[in-house]
Amino acid sequence: MDKNSLTLLILNGKGAGNEDLRAAINTLRDEGFNIAVRVTWEKGDGQRYLDEAITLEAETVVAGGGDGTINEIATALAAIEASARPVLGILPLGTANDFATSVGIPAEMEPALRLAIQGKASMIDLARVNQDRYFINMATGGFGTRITTETPEKLKSALGGVSYFIHGLMRMDTLKADSCEISGPDFHWQGDALVIGIGNGRQAGGGQRLCPSALINDGQLDISIVTAQELLPTLMHSLTGDDDNPGIVRKKLQSLHILSPHEMTFNLDGEPLSGREFHIDVLPGALSCRLPPQCPLLA
Missing domain, CATH: 2.60.200.40 (Tumour Suppressor Smad4)
Incomplete structure (x- = not known):
């Protein structure tokens, strides 16, 4: 991907104080990557930040948190027209991180962030319950x-x-x-x-x-x-x-x-x-x- 392409990191508020993550973001920014960070505080923040990502034409949206955070961002992404939909990146910052662990995403912040921004994009399935x-x-x-x-x-x-x-x-x-x-x-x-x-x-x-x-x-x-x-x-x-x-x-x-x-x-x-x-x-x-x-x- 082009380093100038915007990556919007939507970070669960519980992970906002992670010093390893802060260091990883600064390292990649120093290398020229365009990373914007948004922190969620209440329900609906993820959707609002995703709307902002669309407006800013972000290439990648990174969900930083646990399985619930990934779920919120993935659900919101599914509602976006495919041609305008950013790629999903995942940064494991929850308690269990079941999805991130099983797909093989590194637990360390810098390699996980590099993967979330630069990794090859693959088409994956999503499950739907009661239509909504x-x-x-x-x-x-x-x-x-x-x-x-x-x-x-x-x-x-x-x-x-x-x-x-x-x-x-x-x-x-x-x-x-x-x-x-x-x-x-x-x-x-x-x-x-x-x-x-x-x-x-x-x-x-x-x-x-x-x-x-x-x-x-x-x-x-x-x-x-x-x-x-x-x-x-x-x-x-x-x-x-x-x-x-x-x-x-x-x-x-x-x-x-x-x-x-x-x-x-x-x-x-x-x-x-x-x-x-x-x-x-x-x-x-x-x-x-x-x-x-x-x-x-x-x-």
């Missing part, structure tokens, strides 16, 4: 969703992604399955699910690889339904290996429908959505995203 909500990484339901939303901020700050798993062990007494019916092309399942993972990406909840074979550019979603009554061994298995697990039902689908007799909550890249009925489909090649050359999630 989206996720770039994963939708999770059941026990896993409750753990992700309930894990205390102090535990997240101290332990990072593993905090979700530890908090899960602490809350085993609250274990409760969700009764639901899941259907799609040539697929039907009905029963009690402890955890449901619908993956464009592979992992959620701080490193749990719920959808270990998911690809972000295959035009399909990977669904994993944890049906085992022994949740702890199943979770341990998902953390330590990707081979077949008899307690998990897996399927690749372009779309699926979930119906429940009671209200369920799905976590869309960390953003909760509650209801009794969910229609989820994939939008193939919806976004252009700068990813590492050997990204394991590209077909």
